[in-house]
Amino acid sequence: MSTLPRLVSRKANAERSVSRLRADSSEGTGCEELESVPTEKETRAALARAETREAGIKAALAPAVAAREGARILVYGRTRWGKSAFARHLVKAALDSGVAGTVLIHDPKFPDHAQYEGIAVSELSLVGVAVQAGSVVVCRPPMSAADAAHAARLLSESGERTLLLCDETRRALGGSQIWCDGKNPDGTPGERSFEWICLEGGGLGASLVLLVQRPRQLPGDAVDSAQTHVVFGLGGRSLTYLVTAGTVPPEAKDTIRRLPPGAFCVFGDDDDWDGKTYYSPE
Ligand SMILES: Nc1ncnc2c1ncn2[C@@H]1O[C@H](COP(=O)(O)OP(=O)(O)OP(=O)(O)O)[C@@H](O)[C@H]1O
Numbered sequence: 001m002s003t004l005p006r007l008v009s010r011k012a013n014a015e016r017s018v019s020r021l022r023a024d025s026s027e028g029t030g031c032e033e034l035e036s037v038p039t040e041k042e043t044r045a046a047l048a049r050a051e052t053r054e055a056g057i058k059a060a061l062a063p064a065v066a067a068r069e070g071a072r073i074l075v076y077g078r079t080r081w082g083k084s085a086f087a088r089h090l091v092k093a094a095l096d097s098g099v100a101g102t103v104l105i106h107d108p109k110f111p112d113h114a115q116y117e118g119i120a121v122s123e124l125s126l127v128g129v130a131v132q133a134g135s136v137v138v139c140r141p142p143m144s145a146a147d148a149a150h151a152a153r154l155l156s157e158s159g160e161r162t163l164l165l166c167d168e169t170r171r172a173l174g175g176s177q178i179w180c181d182g183k184n185p186d187g188t189p190g191e192r193s194f195e196w197i198c199l200e201g202g203g204l205g206a207s208l209v210l211l212v213q214r215p216r217q218l219p220g221d222a223v224d225s226a227q228t229h230v231v232f233g234l235g236g237r238s239l240t241y242l243v244t245a246g247t248v249p250p251e252a253k254d255t256i257r258r259l260p261p262g263a264f265c266v267f268g269d270d271d272d273w274d275g276k277t278y279y280s281p282e
């Protein structure tokens with residue numbers, strides 16, 4: 001097999017400059033996405049009625065706080081629409097509210113910098129030392145999402161209320177709707193830690209927050225165990241999928257399509273939507 005040449009941008013900037021109009025074209029046909037970008041007028045109307053981000057985060061954490069168990073939160077939205085910025089605030093709120101005592105974040109997006117504050121580690125063997133030193137541990141490449149999930153499971157089983165946040169959930173998948181589980185040193189399949197966190201972990205205080213651009217790729221146990229769905233601006237096939245799946249009520253579809261960057265709605269697992277949107281400037 002030939003070796004790929006090393007390709008580096010002239011600007012050597014990790015964050016590519018991508019037009020918002022083109023960024024999400026993989027979510028559907030190009031036409032669908034172009035139509036779904038909100039106009040200035042729609043943006044102003046959406047923000048005029050919005051409640052604060054803090055109120056939205058409280059709504060997202062409410063089921064976990066009420067049940068005194070781990071939180072299961074799925075966060076959807078177009079690329080560059082504010083999911084990671086929201087997640088930084090959510091981490092702080094989860095710690096402040098007692099939902100979590102320790103947060104592990106898998107943050108593989110940018111090779112040269114982390115998007116989250118915390119103690120950065122790049123391999124599983126360093127997580128133990130890091131959690132003794134601080135409450136937020138940022139798992140960076142080459143550490144895999146499977147190793148971060150394994151660490152979250154071990155911590156939860158030891159009695160620590162642990163929240164695992166996957167910033168780019170795509171990297172935790174081994175294909176559509178399949179978790180990418182780790183391997184044992186002898187090459188055999190490792191523990192199914194994501195499945196454990198979804199199905200058993202909540203009662204032990206394990207929380208899971210997944211940030212996703214393409215909801216239809218999520219494994220069924222993540223969707224079935226979710227308590228709340230935080231939906232940023234979305235259009236095309238992804239929005240249609242969420243409506244068809246019953247995650248987004250049909251009456252919220254137009255609102256979601258028009259949400260400007262940073263604004264979001266929160267849906268529980270009942271059918272009712274309170275009509276609220278949330279936004280605070282970053
Ligand atoms: N509430 C907000 N108010 C103003 N600007 C915001 C807000 N939230 C995010 N932004 C800005 O929008 C840009 C994209 O935010 P962010 O990186 O959180 O998006 P994302 O949805 O995580 O994107 P991706 O899917 O590509 O990772 C950033 O420049 C950020 O500063």
Ligand SMILES: [Mg+2]
Pocket residue numbers: 083084085167
């Ligand atoms: Mg992001």
